[in-house]
Amino acid sequence: MTDDDLETAVEQFLDGTETALGEYDQGYVDADATLSVIRNHLDELAAAAEDAGE
Numbered sequence: 001m002t003d004d005d006l007e008t009a010v011e012q013f014l015d016g017t018e019t020a021l022g023e024y025d026q027g028y029v030d031a032d033a034t035l036s037v038i039r040n041h042l043d044e045l046a047a048a049a050e051d052a053g054e
Contacts, residue, residue, distance in 0.1 A: 002052075009048030016041040 017038050024034040 006048055006052040009045055013041050013045040 020029075020034050020037040020041070023029050024031065029037075
């Protein structure tokens, strides 16, 4: 994985997390669903970071 790939993964994490929090703030989803989405984004980011370290 290149630095560009890791940068893309970070941007996707931030965008996805911001979207999830925005939907929560607007009342579209509950806290449990929001945390689940954020955890999934975090897992994806961690996997990308791990790949970058190899």
